[in-house]
Amino acid sequence: MDKYKNKYKIGSHRLRNWDYSSNALYFLTIVTQNRECILGDIVTGQIKLSEMGKIVENEFLKSFEIRNELFLNEYIIMPNHLHMIVEICHPGNGSNSLIDTVKSHGNNEPHGYDVEPHGRAVLPNRTVLQPNGVVQQLQSIKPNRPVRLPKSISSFIAGFKSAVNTKIDDFIDEHHLSIPKYNKQNHFFQPNYHDHIIRNDFEYQRIADYIIRNPTMWENDKLNHKK
Template identity: 50%
Template sequence: MICYKILMTKFKNKYRIESNRMPGWDYSGNGFYFITIVTQKMECILGEIMNGKMILSDFGEIAQNEWYKSFEIRQELILDEFVLMPNHLHALVVLKKPDNSHGSYGSHVETHGRASLQSIQQSTEQSTEQSFRQSIQQSTKQSKFYRKPKSLSSFIAGYKSAVTTKINNLIDEYVKTHGENVETHSLASQPIFEKYNRKNRLWQPNYHDHIIRNDDGYWRIKNYIKNNPKNWTDDKFYG
């Protein structure tokens, strides 16, 4: 079992999250992944939780629409569970290789969109809730040099870029209509330029991915994602 170390390093009043991938794991190969993507400074610009349910902002609508669109465009991806929260998203994603003749998840996909976990590398999952919550803190650095096509990092980079572009276009359209200094309109429960504009970064440059190795881990994480909105006040990203 791989033990991920989370190092929160303070640098110029900002936190940088360092972590390690599983050595030798091919991220363009078949696999089940628990993905977490977080907004810059964990700003709650994607919506708000009301009565245990996520109410999307205009930014959140864009983020959700682009997420679903990504799975229409990329045939190598299968979306399992997904939730968009005020400042992050969680998802269970299957990355498959349809050209694999043996051991391909493409040949094991079930009708409800979930592939069999039996062919995943078997390992003991962290079993305690505390350990699981700690694992969510980790974030994986995206490569600054080369992203393999149809890989997890390529998918996430494309998604982040698409959402940022759409939101920037929304802001530009708003500025044309209302003027850049207006403070009466809200796209995310606060004035539009208070939390995000073109001078800011929309997403944290990193993301977290966790390899799902067995059914126990699969169901534990799936339930965590499903219950995330109603457990928002206990979430580590809450604030």
């Protein structure tokens, strides 16, 4: 496990140089800061959202209304995290040939779908791997500087988290709550998140089933710090 600023951090399983604005299906997980269970409670195998959880759900669904390239397949809001399968589909891009691309360029993705938050979906260098296997050069990007591509997974998550911070802060003010407000120093969600590119129908069904059944497995969930 690598160290950053004298703290241990989990290494990224992100597919090296993959263009995260490409047409594909992505399994994503976002976790609250410190895994705090502030989004709701599990009651008889179902999620009962808190007021903050309702705000999160509203802003989450709104994300798909304002982004034409993004489609929601499955999702669940849990007490301290969200699971989702989202699809990026830019008109005219055609088929991804994703399975062949992953096989021919190596696979840095986890084989299972255990949930651990990893690094941001940003590109550490100046090239991106397109779904057809073509490596695109990003001439305007300075070396070693993280890149957030427009209409990408990282762009979507950054916008969603920012909107949640704003709405939650409004809620705190409106109800005169004696809790810290959220900003760049005090995140509502963890800065990092987990992503996994879905390669085939079997994997899609397996992950979709995992998402649907997640509330019933809460007692043994590795993100449940109360277990």
